[in-house]
Amino acid sequence: MPxxxxxxxxxxxxxxxxxxxxxxxxxxxxLRFYAWDPDMRFRVLMARIAPPEPLPIxxxxxxxxxxxxxxxxxxxxxxxxxxxxxxxxxxxAEQDADALFLPFRDAGAGRDTYGGGRYVDLERLPGGVxxxxxxxxxxxxxxxxxxxxxxxxPAENNLAFPVRAGEMMPPGH
Numbered sequence: 657m658p659x660x661x662x663x664x665x666x667x668x669x670x671x672x673x674x675x676x677x678x679x680x681x682x683x684x685x686x687l688r689f690y691a692w693d694p695d696m697r698f699r700v701l702m703a704r705i706a707p708p709e710p711l712p713i714x715x716x717x718x719x720x721x722x723x724x725x726x727x728x729x730x731x732x733x734x735x736x737x738x739x740x741x742x743x744x745x746x747x748x749a750e751q752d753a754d755a756l757f758l759p760f761r762d763a764g765a766g767r768d769t770y771g772g773g774r775y776v777d778l779e780r781l782p783g784g785v786x787x788x789x790x791x792x793x794x795x796x797x798x799x800x801x802x803x804x805x806x807x808x809x810p811a812e813n814n815l816a817f818p819v820r821a822g823e824m825m826p827p828g829h
Contacts, residue, residue, distance in 0.1 A: 661692050661791060661792075664792060665687070665689060668687060668794060668823070669686055669687045672684075672687060672797075672800055672802070675797065675800075675802045676800060676801070676802060677801055677802070680800070680801050684800070685827045686827070687823055687824075687826075688823070688824040688825070688826075688827060689822065689823055689824060690791075690820050690821050690822060690824060692791050692821075693790075693791060693820075693821050695734065696733075696734075696789065696790040696791050696819075696821035696822075697787070697788070697789040697790070697791060698731055698787070698788045698789075698790075699781065699785055699786070699787050699788075700729050700730065700731060700785065700786060700788060701783075701784055701785055701786075702727040702728070702729055702742060702778075702784055702785070702786045703727055703728045703729075703730070704726065704727045704784065705725055705726055705727055705728070708724035708725060708726045708744065709724060709725040710722070710723075710724050711723055711724070711725055711810075713743065713745070713759075713807045713808065713810060714807070714808045715804070715805045715806060715807055715808065716772065716796070716798045716804050716805065716806045716808060717804035717805055719805065721745060721746075721747055721805070721807055722745075722746040722747060723743045723744060723745050723746055723757070723807075724743065724744045724746065725741050725742070725743055726742055726743060726744050726756065727741075727742040727756075727786075728740065728741055728742065729742060729758070729786060729788060731788065733790075733815075733817070733819060734820075735762075735763075735815070735817025735818055735819065736815075736816065736817045738760075738815055740758060740760055740813050741810065741812050741813055742756050742757070742758050742778065742786070743756070743757045743758070743759070743810075744756065744757065745757050745807065754780060755777075756777070756778040756780065756786065757775065757777075757778075757807070758775065758776045758777075758778055758788065758813075759773050759774070759775050759807055759808075759809040759810070759813055760773055760774060760775075760776070760793075760809060760813045760814075760815060760819070761773030761774075761809040761813065761814045761815065762774075762815045762817065762818050762819040763815060763816055763817050763818045764818035764819070764820070767825070768818065768820075768824060768825055769795075769818075769819075769822075769823070769824055769825055770795040770796070770799045770823075770825055770826065772796060772798065772799070772806065772808055772809065773796075773808070773809030773813070773814075774793040774794060774795055774796070774819075774822060774823060775793065775794055775795075775796060776788060776789065776790060776792060776793050776794075776822070777792065790819055790821035790822050791821050791822055792822060793819065793821060793822025793823060794822060794823045795823050795826060799826050800826060
């Protein structure tokens with residue numbers, strides 16, 4: 657595993673541990689990850705949606721978070737081909753106007769991975785290309801009892817096959 661990947665995983669675990677409610681901290685035994693796989697990292701042209709399509713994304717607490725569908729990615733993963741929508745969460749735009757949000761739910765959700773799906777942060781590259789690294793797929797904070805405002809993966813990003821990369825089901829679920 658590349659050093660940067662190990663550092664990302666350690667930082668992710670430290671961040672989750674630091675945000676846990678005090679009552680849950682004694683029960684947290686760390687994060688579990690699939691083995692790092694260089695074939696789960698992609699550079700792909702994002703088909704932009706112009707103008708971006710407004711839509712609410714349901715949150716775990718029952719609220720609707722304002723968002724825009726800004727593009728689509730077509731990827732060939734080990735389990736099959738996926739076309740995934742990419743979003744911008746409007747309530748986070750003040751912090752980072754260029755942030756791209758990619759939630760997905762794979763066939764292992766509820767068994768091997770968190771039932772509500774996982775997220776991947778995308779990196780914008782020149783020429784409309786996005787870097788997608790499923791090794792860095794992570795569970796929403798809701799999986800650990802940190803918050804209840806986690807966006808629920810829209811149905812259009814449900815995959816019929818498992819994605820065996822990134823963060824696995826939280827221990828104890």
